[in-house]
Amino acid sequence: MNLHLDRLSPTPLVQQLTDQLQAWIEHQRLRPGARLPSIRTLAKTHAVSPSCVIEAYDRLVASGWLDARHGTGFFVAERKPALPDAEQEAWGEAVDGSWRQFREGFDELLKLGCGWLPNAWRATDELALAVRQVSRGNPADLFDYAPPLGLASLRQxxxxxxxxxxxxxxPERILTTHGASHALDLLVRTLLRPGDTVLVENPGYYNLFNLLRAHQVHMLPVPRTANGPDLHALERLLAEHRPRCLFINSLYHNPTGTSLTPKVAYRLLELAREHDLRIIEDDIYADFQEGPATRLATLDSEQRVIYLASFSKTLSSALRVGYLVADAPLTARLAELKMVSSIGTSRFAEQVVGQMLANGSYRKSVQRLRVRLAQHMAKLLGQLEGFGWEVFCEPYGGMFVWVRAPGRDFASLERLALAHGVLLTPGSAFDYQGAANEWLRINVAYAQDVRAQAFLREGGSPQ
Amino acid sequence: MNLHLDRLSPTPLVQQLTDQLQAWIEHQRLRPGARLPSIRTLAKTHAVSPSCVIEAYDRLVASGWLDARHGTGFFVAERKPALPDAEQEAWGEAVDGSWRQFREGFDELLKLGCGWLPNAWRATDELALAVRQVSRGNPADLFDYAPPLGLASLRQxxxxxxxxxxxxxxPERILTTHGASHALDLLVRTLLRPGDTVLVENPGYYNLFNLLRAHQVHMLPVPRTANGPDLHALERLLAEHRPRCLFINSLYHNPTGTSLTPKVAYRLLELAREHDLRIIEDDIYADFQEGPATRLATLDSEQRVIYLASFSKTLSSALRVGYLVADAPLTARLAELKMVSSIGTSRFAEQVVGQMLANGSYRKSVQRLRVRLAQHMAKLLGQLEGFGWEVFCEPYGGMFVWVRAPGRDFASLERLALAHGVLLTPGSAFDYQGAANEWLRINVAYAQDVRAQAFLREGGSPQ
Structure with a gap:
């Protein structure tokens, strides 16, 4: 393959690469099923970044020129699309970078920075059994709409x-949702208007930033420390602005893995009271912890904290079952919006989750996960120290470690990672403004893979 | 039971009834599980409308005082709630009337006006089989997030x-959604801003009206005739306003059961071109029809029509699988909003539906449904004529007939229906402003039930 990329052209390299790959497929009259070079090979032979190749392949998959096959790579599609060019460009623009992890077709790469556990860790037998039991149970669970608050048995x-x-x-204060992001969306639509100001933790959950931006809400960043939000920064922001609410992960914060301490939690609730601030506590990693943990919703005596969680991280991301807890009048308003915007949640999925909660199989499966995660966390923290990585703060559980390698920026780390077959998630994804930085979120569940080990060993050594 | 309702009090009757039932439960120290009088009995003995009793029971279920049991009635709940009164009121206010059909607990009544088929008509074995097959298949379908546009195999x-x-x-123009209402929500959020004006059919889909109202969009009503939207009214509105789009059911319109004729469709597309109007065609009843039908998306050569549909009516409302078709740039924007607002759809549910489409079991099940619906439609139309009802226009298929009984208003029909154990949906629910009228939506699938027959026979006779 011989592509001519012009680094001085006003056309971005990604677009040049996409266009030329498409032209090449056409001119070579390649058979459907012909295999394209790997991401690494193409990046190396044409001296472009692996990100650039990923993006170009992604656009060609999206526009129908290529097929991505599980674990093997990219292939010429069965039938060439007949779309005007303008459409293909539009494609690549919108469904790109930030959703890369969700696209089909990058299975050849180890997603070391991703936000979920490997399927091999999940409770396959238990979930499959629950699914089959529900399929043989009350036909209503296969067919009917769910009531506005969600299925009563699950809420119980x-x-x-x-x-x-x-x-x-x-149960009357509990509303089920299509996962935690849907809970955030219902809250943002109900509580906030365009132009409002809110506090967010930085670094933080990138989809919350996307959501707030889409809703034209201004974000005030509160730095996340090892103990929770930076209280000095928070007090300053509260004195200068009148934010409507604070969004927070108390436990196993995404992406830093840190947890709120009782002292910070107590002061946070005091400040919330003084400034009449609502707190939206996203506790999506809750079940990775057993025994006492510091949660704002537990300490809150004024229904100032809105609590949300989901089963996407511990049980299944495919079922889309989450929930929130708010005061009763707000819950009723959120239920109304939920019905108006999608006529509710999946009764089938809720019955499956409810059954696994009721029969104890969910509890047993998260116990196993906790043990496994704890072992992997301990092992990785030891390795990272040995390999020369800097850890933001050693998490006491959960799924994430936030690390950097002295003297390495993201571009250098990404090249190295791709050379080992590892896909990273850039630290900039977790910055509220997308600012570049050298931090990486590492998902401990993937870190013992031989590719991750090779990358971590080499990345931590002085260059 | 002896309740004292004060018709001159400023407190609404529903609230009086709710409060007094609650007090009565407390004072009688009723055991959990004790059964309450039926809706009909209570309405009769206290000379209130059945709607009023339904609403009060509904509020007491919502606030945890009562349990509603499948097919049998209302019972004192296991444990009494300890909630301040304010919360209970808020409850009843928000999650009430319009979602009544979706609440658990009214199974004792025949939902003659509801918007879905009875479970007994559904493809139980086929769906249960597909669910079990997916549970034994690729673990990714049990666990993984779906990609932004939806599962590629389903889109194919x-x-x-x-x-x-x-x-x-x-497939690149197809976006899967959590049902058709979710598709409408994504479109409204992406295409419209508060203060915009749109055209809606009147009568029409009540949840679309709710959605547009929640988004502060102005509605201009176009009367629905037997042949589609009233073109004279439409032309007048187009001359006077600059609406952003028109929402329409071409086939088996909800609630009137009428279908668009080719002539009206052609003129509609001409008008859309002249006035640069987008059309959003909700084809949720599509699969109740086989063979040629007039659809705007079929005639459209300019990608002016956005098409949406779902499997909620034909296969399962519990899975929440729908989709839309738009031009590629818009599809990409909608996919972005879908991810931001809920990280996508259920991969599990999409795999189940995709499998039933691929193996032909969906096609066979809707063939059965079509035959059964056609038989029931023909039978009911004959009965309605015999019983003295007026039919808006005889539908040539689908699920709904729009009828009225000479000299009867809704209140009178509702009393009669409840006396026969039948729950109606008022015509006002389908008016864009909720205006009262004497029309009823009848779902043909429930009309041969002995309760429906008794109601229809008596309702059509002169009083």
Whole structure:
């Protein structure tokens, strides 16, 4: 393959690469199923970044020129699309970078920075069994719409779970959602208007930033420290602005892996009271912890904290089952919006999750996950120290470590990672403004893979 | 039970009834599980409307005082809630009337006006089989997030289905959604701003009206005639306003059951071109029709029509699988919003539907449905004529007939229906402003039930 990329052209390299690959496929009259060079090979032979190749392949998959096959690579598609060029460009623009991890076709690469556990760790037998039981149970669960608040039997189980976390919430304050991001969306649409100002942790959850931006809400960044949000910065922002709410991960913060301390939590609630601030606590990593943990919703006596969680991280991302807890009038308003915007959640999925909560199989499966994660976390922290990486703060559990390698920027780390077959997620993805930085989120569950080990060993050594 | 309702009090009757039932439960120290009077009995003995009793029971279920049991009635709940009164009121206010059909607990009543088929008509064995097959298949379908546009294999099947309808749309223009209402929500959020004006059919889909209202979009009503939207009214509105788009059901319109004629469709597209109007065609009842039908998306040569549909009516409302077809740049923007607002759809549910499309079991099940619906439609139309009802226009298929009984208003019909154990949906629910009228939507699938027959026979006779 001989492509001519012009580095002085006003056309971005990604677009040049996409166009020339497409032209090459056409001119070579390649058979459907012909295999394209690997990302690494193409990047190396044409001296472009692996990101650039990923993006170009991604656009060609999206526009129908290529097929991405599980674990093997990229192939000429069965039938060439007949679309005007303008459409193909539009494609690449919108569904790109930030959703790369969600695209089909990068299975050949180890997603070391991704936000979920490998399927091999999941409770396959238990979930499959629950699915089959529901399929043989009440036909209503296969066919009917769910009621506005969600299935009563699931909310009853969630109520019990919340009681164990010492969060007082009757089923009438619990609303099920299509995952935690949907809960955030319902809250943002109900509580905030364009032009409003809110506090976010930085670094933080990139999809929350996307959501707030889409809703034209201004973000005030509060640096995340090892103990929770930086209280001095928070007090300054509260004195200068009138933010409507604070979004926070108390436990196993994404991406830093840090957890809120009781002292910071107590002061945070005091500040919230003084400044009449609502707090939206995303506790999506809750079940990776057993025993006491510091949660704002547990300490809150004023229903100032809105709590949300989901089963995407611990059980299944495919079912889309999450929930939130708010005061009753707000819950009712959120339920109304939920019905108006999608006529509710999946009754089938809720029955499956409810059944696994009721019969104990969910509890057992997260116990196994906790042990496995703890072992992997301990092992990785030891390795990172040995390899010469800097760790932001050693997490006491959860899925993420936030690390950097002295003297390495992201571009250098990404090249190295791709050379080992590893796909990273850049630290800039977790910055509220997308600012570049040298930090990486590492998912401990993938870190013992031989490719990750080779990358981590080489990345930590002085260049 | 002896309740004292004060018709001169400023407190609404529903609230009086709710409060007094609650007090009565407390004072009688009723055991959990004790059964309450039926809706009919209570309405009769206290001379209130059945709607009023339904609403009160509904509020008490929502606030945790009562349990609603499948097919049997209302019972004192296991544990009494300890909630301040304010919360209970808020409850009843928000999640009430319009979602009544979606609440658990009214199974004792026949939902003659509801918007879905009985479970007994559905493809239980086929769906359960597909669910079990997916549970034994690729673990990715049990666990992974779906890609932004939706699962490629499902979109490929949808592409084939659309080809059969002569709607040209490659998989890259197809976006899966959590049902058709979610598709409408994504479109409204992406295409419209508060203060914009749109055209809606009147009567029409009540949740679309709710959605547009929630988004502060102004609605201009176009009367629905037997042949589609009233073109004279439409032309007048187009001359006077600059609406952003028109929302329409071409086939088996909800609630009137009427279908667009080719002549009206052609003129509609001409008008859309002249006035640069987008059309959003909700084809959710598509699969109740086989063979040629008039669809705007089929005739459209300019990608002016956005097409949407779902599997909620024909296969399962519990899975929440729908989709839309738009031009590629818009599809990409909608995919971005879909990810931002809920990180996508359920991969599991999409795999189940995709499999049933691929193996033909979906096609066979809707063939059965079509025959059964056609038989029931023919039978009911004959009965309605015999019983003295007026039919808006005899539908040639689908699920709905729009009828009225000479000399009867809704209140009178509702009383009669409840006396026969039948729950109606008022015509006002389908008016864009909720205006009262005497029309009813009848779902043909429920009309041969002995309760429906008794109601229809008596309702059509002169009083």
């Amino acid at each position: 189980q969630l109520h019990k779970r919340l009681e164990r976390l010492d969060i007082p919430a009757g | 099947q949808l592409h084939k289905r659309l080809e059969r309808l002569d709607i040209p749309a490659g």
